[in-house]
Amino acid sequence: MDNVTETILLTSDTSSATGYSSTGWKTYLIAALPVIIYALHLRATRRRVVPKGVPWVGLRNEWFAKIRANMRELYHSKQNIEEGYQLYGKHGKPCITPNSTFEAEVVLPPSYMGWLVAQPDSVLSIYEVLINDVEFTYTSPRSWQFHRPFHVEALNKMNLNLMTGVMIDEMSECLDDWFGAVPGKWERVSVQASMRVILTCITNRVFVGKEIAHDEKYFHYSSHYVHQIGNCAAMISHLIPAMLKPILAPLAALPVRYYDYHCSRYLVPLIQKHLDDATAAKDSHHEERNPDMLQLMARFAAKSHDPLDHDPRSLCARILALNFVGIHTSSAAAMGAIIDILCAGPDVFAKLRHEAATVLRDAGGVWNKAAVNRLVLMDSTLRESLRFSAFKARGVERKIVQKGGVMLPDGTLLPEGTKVGMPTTEIHMDPDFYDDPRTFRYDRFVGKAEVGMVNTTDTFLAFGHGKHACPGRFFSTHELKLFFAHIVLNYDFKFFDERPKSKYLSDFCVWEDHVYFETCRRERSAHLDLEASS
Numbered sequence: 182m183d184n185v186t187e188t189i190l191l192t193s194d195t196s197s198a199t200g201y202s203s204t205g206w207k208t209y210l211i212a213a214l215p216v217i218i219y220a221l222h223l224r225a226t227r228r229r230v231v232p233k234g235v236p237w238v239g240l241r242n243e244w245f246a247k248i249r250a251n252m253r254e255l256y257h258s259k260q261n262i263e264e265g266y267q268l269y270g271k272h273g274k275p276c277i278t279p280n281s282t283f284e285a286e287v288v289l290p291p292s293y294m295g296w297l298v299a300q301p302d303s304v305l306s307i308y309e310v311l312i313n314d315v316e317f318t319y320t321s322p323r324s325w326q327f328h329r330p331f332h333v334e335a336l337n338k339m340n341l342n343l344m345t346g347v348m349i350d351e352m353s354e355c356l357d358d359w360f361g362a363v364p365g366k367w368e369r370v371s372v373q374a375s376m377r378v379i380l381t382c383i384t385n386r387v388f389v390g391k392e393i394a395h396d397e398k399y400f401h402y403s404s405h406y407v408h409q410i411g412n413c414a415a416m417i418s419h420l421i422p423a424m425l426k427p428i429l430a431p432l433a434a435l436p437v438r439y440y441d442y443h444c445s446r447y448l449v450p451l452i453q454k455h456l457d458d459a460t461a462a463k464d465s466h467h468e469e470r471n472p473d474m475l476q477l478m479a480r481f482a483a484k485s486h487d488p489l490d491h492d493p494r495s496l497c498a499r500i501l502a503l504n505f506v507g508i509h510t511s512s513a514a515a516m517g518a519i520i521d522i523l524c525a526g527p528d529v530f531a532k533l534r535h536e537a538a539t540v541l542r543d544a545g546g547v548w549n550k551a552a553v554n555r556l557v558l559m560d561s562t563l564r565e566s567l568r569f570s571a572f573k574a575r576g577v578e579r580k581i582v583q584k585g586g587v588m589l590p591d592g593t594l595l596p597e598g599t600k601v602g603m604p605t606t607e608i609h610m611d612p613d614f615y616d617d618p619r620t621f622r623y624d625r626f627v628g629k630a631e632v633g634m635v636n637t638t639d640t641f642l643a644f645g646h647g648k649h650a651c652p653g654r655f656f657s658t659h660e661l662k663l664f665f666a667h668i669v670l671n672y673d674f675k676f677f678d679e680r681p682k683s684k685y686l687s688d689f690c691v692w693e694d695h696v697y698f699e700t701c702r703r704e705r706s707a708h709l710d711l712e713a714s715s
């Protein structure tokens with residue numbers, strides 16, 4: 182017997198004598214492992230709260246019914262929301278809709294809207310929803326580390342009147358590329374690709390200025406950033422168990438962090454320059470009259486005492502996050518609008534063209550904010566499209582952050598961490614709120630000043646509602662009205678005989694395939710025809 186074997190035998194003998202055999206210890210550990218993992222999982226998923234006493238929809242009579250309903254949600258979300266609305270929402274009651282992220286959401290009835298929007302941020306938080314949905318902790322940690330969200334304030338300070346010329350320039354250039362520049366030549370164009378690229382170009386131009394916006398590599402990195410952030414967030418929230426997130430999510434977020442890094446190489450030096458200029462201008466009281474978003478943000482930053490606001494990398498992350506929220510939403514709105522207009526047919530199109538031509542002729546052939554504001558039919562058409570073709574079925578989503586939870590008007594207690602929201606699409610299609618809701622009526626809102634495209638109401642939720650209603654809606658409304666006016670003036674179209682099909686992925690509405698339309702550049706803008714004939 183050698184020394185080592187002897188030692189092992191001795192050790193083993195000793196442990197048997199004391200009642201602790203190493204095999205027994207390992208067995209205990211192996212048996213306890215699932216419990217330890219489960220305890221860690223519970224701790225890591227403590228935010229996944231499922232309130233008691235609220236009925237579920239989408240359940241079937243089967244084993245593990247809730248887990249399976251959550252897993253089915255990716256393709257059954259709209260059905261669940263419809264069912265919940267008919268069974269509960271219409272009767273003033275909340276219900277739980279499953280979610281493929283396993284974070285079930287309490288959908289509230291429309292009658293609770295006043296209560297929902299009256300809650301302070303210390304009770305219901307939109308930020309927790311945004312940070313969670315986009316997995317900002319991993320995909321873009323810097324973009325939500327700030328004390329004052331002045332990127333949102335900068336959005337509201339944007340001078341849309343002075344920006345109009347820049348926007349028209351950018352639109353014309355992009356439309357030449359995508360819709361065709363040769364009069365009389367018909368082109369076949371993808372709705373999804375064209376709207377995504379054109380809206381990205383306009384947003385980039387207005388946000389970061391011409392030089393960087395027109396840099397092909399910046400366009401590549403920034404548009405990939407916008408698309409990857411959604412993919413990475415979906416992968417993190419759907420595929421990575423919460424307890425493994427700290428280890429695996431940073432890896433899953435690498436693609437978006439790569440594009441973020443490349444965008445920052447363009448933006449950080451420019452932001453530093455704007456910060457220096459803004460600091461100098463603060464002392465000399467001289468500021469450029471037509472600043473882009475980055476310049477506006479630098480002005481706010483220059484006046485701030487928070488060191489984080491002077492970090493160009495932080496400002497860069499914030500503008501990229503704005504790009505993400507702004508580009509997806511406005512391109513989805515533009516896709517819905519062009520499809521709705523081409524389905525509405527030649528009469529509606531002729532009326533929109535006539536209005537745009539009259540307004541532009543009366544404005545002397547140059548668009549400005551006042552002229553865009555006079556596009557009443559276009560405003561109603563685009564608002565109707567946001568109602569009719571809403572691209573997210575649940576909206577006004579908030580997370581309960583108040584310790585101890587919150588009591589709903591019917592006395593139900595929802596615990597801290599519960600996500601709540603409104604059934605946007607069902608409210609938009611409810612005959613109690615809209616006459617003949619399943620018909621696209623382009624002129625539905627004409628003559629009702631209180632329901633212009635930017636106005637949110639209890640029953641028009643495309644931009645959310647309440648104090649957190651989309652701050653980008655003034656910019657987007659102006660941009661989309663200008664864009665569609667420019668299109669109807671300068672292009673002819675073939676109309677759709679049949680509406681393209683859409684489907685839901687979770688609660689997001691997407692077009693089933695690539696949808697194409699045919700368009701042809703006119704000899705000249707229709708307002709010049711009007712001028713010639715009058």
Ligand code: HEM
Pocket residue numbers: 307308333336503504506507508510511514576577578642643644645646647648649650651652653654656657
């Ligand atoms: C047609 C285009 C757009 C649509 C339909 C849209 C829709 C929305 C919706 C539904 C919300 C949630 C509001 C709530 O829950 O009450 C929201 C929030 C927000 N949107 Fe938009 N949006 C659009 C364009 C933009 C643009 C262009 C920007 C910026 C460039 C932007 C920036 C934001 C921000 C920062 C928030 C969060 C507001 C907050 O936290 O208080 N949006 N948007």
